[in-house]
Amino acid sequence: MLPFQTVKQFLRDMRHQKLRTFMTMGGILWGTLAIVLLFAFGKGIHKQQIKSQKGLGENIAIVWPGMTTKPWQGLPKGREIRFTEEDVALLKSKVDGIARISPEYSRWNVFMKYGKNEMVQNIIGVWPEFGEMRNLIPEIGGRFINSLDIVQKRRVVFLGDELKSQLLGERPAIGEFILINNVPFQVVGVLKTKKQDSSYNGRDSRKAFIPSSTFTGMYSILYPNNFVVQHAEGGSMESVKDQIYKILGKKYRFDPADEEALGIWDVTEGMKFLTTFFFAFRVFLVGIGIATLITGGIGVSNIMNVVLEERTKEIGIKMALGAKKSLIMGQFIFETLLLTLTGGLIGYLIGVGIVSVMPIFKVEEFIGVPEIDILGTGMAIIVLGMIGLAAGYFPARRASNLQPVEALKLF
Secondary structure: OHHHHHHHHHHHHHHHOHHHHHHHHHHHHHHHHHHHHHHHHHHHHHHHHHHHHHHHOOOEEEEEEOEOOOOEOOEOOOOEOOOOHHHHHHHHHHOOOEEEEEEEEEEEEEEEEEOOEEEEEEEEEEOOHHHHHOOOOEOOOOOOOOHHHHHOOOOEEEEOHHHHHHHHOOOOOOOOEEEEOOEEEEEEEEEOOOOOOOOOOOOHHHEEEEEHHHHHHHHOOOOOOEEEEEEOOOOOHHHHHHHHHHHHHHHHOOOOOOHHHEEEEEHHHHHHHHHHHHHHHHHHHHHHHHHHHHHHHHHHHHHHHHHHHHOHHHHHHHHHOOOOHHHHHHHHHHHHHHHHHHHHHHHHHHHHHHHHHHHHHOOHHHHOOOOOOHHHHHHHHHHHHHHHHHHHHHHHHHHHOOOHHHHHHHO
């Protein structure tokens, strides 16, 4: 019957001291709510940043021609290094750890026309692997450039979704013909809308992609602007980059240690930074949440000391009738835990409610979709239990150490 009597006593105290109880539970409620929301929004932002980063591509590096900064084998520094499409094919066959690779030809201010709509935009010539590396996923019913397009030098084009809307409006694009430099190209695919926070040559949504063989035939260009390489799962981009420097360094006679001979943007470094940053961010959130809960716990301890003063006579009578110290101590600790967990539960439910209604406001682009973090919730429960135990222990010890005569006299 002890738990029932203790709960009954707890509810009676709450009715008599509504304001004080509310303010005390408010500290625990706010601390729990803060932890739930901080972890939920932190997780949402993290996922959104990773998703946006992967919009550029996953496990990739972009390589540009550069200029030597060191003399090598009798040749002076300051030589311009220009690689060809054949070099890209050579790297694909020679470098261990490459999953995909593609040259990238680029030309700006290309005239495009569909019906009465005219515009100038960026056109890109690539291999089929480019689409998979750069997450250029076609909308249903379409496709990206394939190997037959390369071999047969087909006049086909894959449009970015924004470019498609500007050029063709709302009408279906697949199978339609557009003019590129007054040459008809058939649309074979449209980019499925994606998040992309970073780019090196403009957003993919505004580009038109054609086979590299068609591009070089149209413009008689020998040298790609750059090439994109993706390392295999479980591999290392550092190893791939070292081999690229060695192979091209041997062919074009530059020092493989001369990093300026080739310009390389390793996108995987950005992913590593995001992982490290958000780990530190989560640690920071844990610190804030724990500090907030400790503040609430101090409030709980204070109210339990006040309760002790108000119930001194009651404690004296119980002890005079034979109540053991463990009974008095257990009652106070139980009430403290009940007060703490009640505030924590209310804070958690409010947090879940806020997270549930966030999608209504359509702010995913900025903060992602917040999610309840199981790890954060479990941590909050553990911390709440420890704080409740600590907050109740010292008042409970004081109460259990009272002598019956002294307790009755103090009243």
